[in-house]
Amino acid sequence: MFSFMLIGHSLHYGKHTFHYTVLSFFVLLLCHPPFLKSIGFQLSYLAVFGILVIHPLFQQYWNPKSPIVKKYWEWTTVCLSAQLAVSPISIYYFHQFPSLFLVSNLLIVPFFGLFLIYCILVFFMLLFFELPEFVLISFEKAVEFLNKGVGWIAQQEAFLFDELYHSVQTTFLLYSLLVVLVLWGYRRSSRSILPIGLVVCVLLLNFYFEQQKMKAENSFWIFHRHSASLIGHQKGSRFYYFSSDPKKTKGILHDYSNSRVLSEKVPLSLANFYIQEHFKMMILDSDKAYVLADFDPQYILLRNNPKLNLERLLMHYTPKILIADGSNDAWNSALWEKSCNKFGIVFYNTRRKGALKINL
Numbered sequence: 001m002f003s004f005m006l007i008g009h010s011l012h013y014g015k016h017t018f019h020y021t022v023l024s025f026f027v028l029l030l031c032h033p034p035f036l037k038s039i040g041f042q043l044s045y046l047a048v049f050g051i052l053v054i055h056p057l058f059q060q061y062w063n064p065k066s067p068i069v070k071k072y073w074e075w076t077t078v079c080l081s082a083q084l085a086v087s088p089i090s091i092y093y094f095h096q097f098p099s100l101f102l103v104s105n106l107l108i109v110p111f112f113g114l115f116l117i118y119c120i121l122v123f124f125m126l127l128f129f130e131l132p133e134f135v136l137i138s139f140e141k142a143v144e145f146l147n148k149g150v151g152w153i154a155q156q157e158a159f160l161f162d163e164l165y166h167s168v169q170t171t172f173l174l175y176s177l178l179v180v181l182v183l184w185g186y187r188r189s190s191r192s193i194l195p196i197g198l199v200v201c202v203l204l205l206n207f208y209f210e211q212q213k214m215k216a217e218n219s220f221w222i223f224h225r226h227s228a229s230l231i232g233h234q235k236g237s238r239f240y241y242f243s244s245d246p247k248k249t250k251g252i253l254h255d256y257s258n259s260r261v262l263s264e265k266v267p268l269s270l271a272n273f274y275i276q277e278h279f280k281m282m283i284l285d286s287d288k289a290y291v292l293a294d295f296d297p298q299y300i301l302l303r304n305n306p307k308l309n310l311e312r313l314l315m316h317y318t319p320k321i322l323i324a325d326g327s328n329d330a331w332n333s334a335l336w337e338k339s340c341n342k343f344g345i346v347f348y349n350t351r352r353k354g355a356l357k358i359n360l
Contacts, residue, residue, distance in 0.1 A: 001021060001024045001025075001028075001044065001045070001048065003024070004020045004021060004023055004024030004027070005017050005020055005021055005024070005048075007020060008020025008021070008023075017052060018049075018052045018053070021045075021048055021049070021052060025045055028041075039093055042089060043086050043089065043090065046085045046086045046089060047082040047085055047086050048082075049085060050081045050082045050083075050084055050085025050086065051078055051081045051082050051085075053081075053182055054080075054081035054084055054085065054182060055077050055078055055081040057182065057185045057186070058077035058080065058081065059074070059077060072106065075105065075106055075109050075110070076102065076106065078105075078109075079101065079102050079105040079106070079109075080102070083101050083102075084178065085178070088166075088170075088171045088174040088175055088178075089171060089175075091164050091165075091166060092166060092168070092171045095162065095163055095164045095165055095258040096160060096161065096162050096164060097160075097161040097164060098159070098160055098161075099159045099160070099161060100153055100156060100159045100160075103153065104149075104150065104153045107149060107153075108146065108149060108150065111146070112146070115142055115146060118139065118142065119139075122135065122139055163254075163257050163258055163262075164258075165257075165258060165259065165260060165261055167206075167210060169206055169210075170203070170206060170207070170210070173199065173202060173203045173206055174203070176199045176202075177196070177199045177200065177203060180192070180195040180196045180199050181196060183195070184196060210261075214236065214237055214260070214261050215236050215237070216236075217234055217235070217236060217237075217260075218234070218235055218236075218359070218360045219233070219234050219357055219358060219359050219360060220232070220233050220274070220279065220281070220357075220358040220360055221233070221234070221256075221355060221356070221357055221358075222301060222323055222325055222350060222355065222356045222358075223249070223252050223256075223325075223350070223355045224325060224326045224350035224351060224354055224355055225245075225248055225249050225252060225325075225326045225327075226248075226326045226351075227245070227248070227326065227327060228243070228244050228245040228248040228249055228326060228327055229242070229243070229244040229245075229270075229285075229303045229304065229325050229326070229327045230242070230243050230244075230249040230252055230253070230325075231270070231283075231301070231325075232256070233274075234260075234262075237261055237262055237263040237264070238262070238263060238264045238265075238266060239256070239257070239262050239264070239265045239266070240266045240268050241253070241265065241266070241267060241268065242267070242268050242269065242270045243267065244270075244303075244304070244327060246267075253265065270283065270285075271283070272284070272285075273295075273297075276360055278360065279298065279299075279358070279360045280295070280296065280297045280298050280299070281297055281298070281299040281300070281301060282295070282297040282299070282300050282301070282317075282319075283300075283301045283303065284300065284301070284302050284303070284306045284308060284313075285302075285303045285304045285306050286304075286306055286307070296317065296318075297317060297319050298319055298320045298321075299319055299320065299321050299322075299323060299358065300313075300317065300319045300321075300322045300323065301323045301324075301325065302322070302323065302324045302325075302328060302336065303324075303325050303327045303328065304327045304328070305327070305328050305329055305332050310335075310336050310339040310340075311339050311342070311343070314339065314340075314343045314345065318343075318345070319345060320345075320346065321345075321346045321347075321348050321356075322336065322340050322345055322346070322347050322348070323347075323348045323349075323350070323356060324336055324347070324348070324349050324350065324351070325350045326350055326351055330351065333349050333351060337349065
């Protein structure tokens with residue numbers, strides 16, 4: 001990409017840099033089509049397109065006379081342009097938004113150009129002779145300085161918006177809105193306002209339908225985690241869950257909340273029975289005998305290697321599915337599966353099949 005941009009800049013004095021960037025985009029895809037699914041490829045080109053297309057619009061609004069202020073204004077608009085271009089897809093993939101992006105760029109960018117020149121000189125010198133000790137020490141200190149600067153900014157978690165989520169449709173519509181806004185910025189015609197209104201209307205409708213879908217959500221989850229149990233019930237935007245080991249299941253909870261809109265996560269203690277209108281589940285995690293004459297569970301969950309005679313249990317109950325989660329030993333699950341096959345009952349092992357979702 002940089003090579004094509006450099007060629008375009010040299011041949012046409014910077015007038016057709018955008019065209020050569022687009023050309024590099026298609027050449028790379030022709031050489032290796034899977035690049036299109038690469039997150040790095042997507043972010044790189046979106047950032048560059050943002051700088052090439054949005055940056056000139058920002059520059060039209062203010063042209064400082066002071067060289068220092070002008071340079072910082074250019075850096076600011078470059079950072080804003082790149083961030084606007086990558087934010088929708090970055091939130092979609094990583095579910096985060098770094099609010100200090102502008103501060104970090106304005107602190108690092110002024111020194112990074114000099115650092116890059118220094119890097120090229122160091123690698124060039126390495127081709128011909130052994131580097132003096134003072135060069136090695138200064139190079140190491142420069143790298144350490146940049147890493148510590150970036151690391152300090154990254155540690156300011158209070159300024160990091162986490163657990164953000166929007167769907168593929170929302171991502172596409174946000175980019176559609178960005179495109180029509182940029183076109184309006186260049187043309188400034190009344191005709192350009194109509195596409196903006198249409199995209200905004202579709203975006204709002206999309207938000208409405210996604211909100212309704214979220215409100216209608218009612219599902220029971222049994223997740224898989226080795227040597228731990230994680231059970232959850234999502235009702236609308238609330239998620240009620242039990243975890244036998246919060247440290248082990250923290251990652252699963254984080255991934256789950258990042259894949260949907262949740263207003264609240266509520267930890268609960270474990271009960272042996274979960275009953276709703278069309279849902280009955282019994283959870284066995286000890287050697288106690290749960291034989292209730294008037295209770296007919298559709299689902300039975302075995303966790304934490306309960307000591308029981310499963311065949312005797314299945315003489316009393318005929319569940320639709322018998323489930324074993326990751327807190328059970330593999331050999332126990334294998335024995336239970338044989339018993340289920342004998343009685344013609346479906347056996348679900350999260351160790352092999354992953355999380356189980358039950359729509360209520």
